[in-house]
Amino acid sequence: AQSVTQPDIHITVSEGASLELRCNYSYGATPYLFWYVQSPGQGLQLLLKYFSGDTLVQGIKGFEAEFKRSQSSFNLRKPSVHWSDAAEYFCAVDSDSWGKLQFGAGTQVVVTP
């Protein structure tokens, strides 16, 4: 069955430390891949996306993600987190390019001083 897995439900990181959020997908072909962020009480904002080409993609707010076909992964990274990065992060795939996104369960990021 097609699925999107975010293994980490909750991550706590110190301000200034690096952050990596994991995402694995299970689809027959390479889907469109997205990372969205949801701040408390807010909608979802796109951080970055991968459709094809360079497997390392840069996004907003200093985030980047690397697509690894062999591992069916699309992990999100940030070298140095800020307190404002505390939020819920969702990985999503669009398997048929119609915008029918399938989301992972989300990873809640807590940033400590």
Next chain:
Amino acid sequence: DTAVSQTPKYLVTQMGNDKSIKCEQNLGHDTMYWYKQDSKKFLKIMFSYNNKELIINETVPNRFSPKSPDKAHLNLHINSLELGDSAVYFCASRDIDTGELFFGEGSRLTVL
């Protein structure tokens, strides 16, 4: 200007009532969506319209009826509300060139 706007932002109602959530986008996109986020923050697509025509209809109870009067609006009407309908409902529209979905801020529905 808010790109995708939803009203109301909060809605508290009794079981059995009928309610509507409205969504408008000013981005000029042809495709709009409704997603539901449950209490565990899991997001799932419900419906999608492309230029006023229904193109995605997931397994949603037929108490839920989307309506798109024009391509800038997609409303969601829910009949005979149940406790399990309590959730945050997100509207979104899609930029066909970039594939990006733009989400509204959500409408939190609480059924008592």
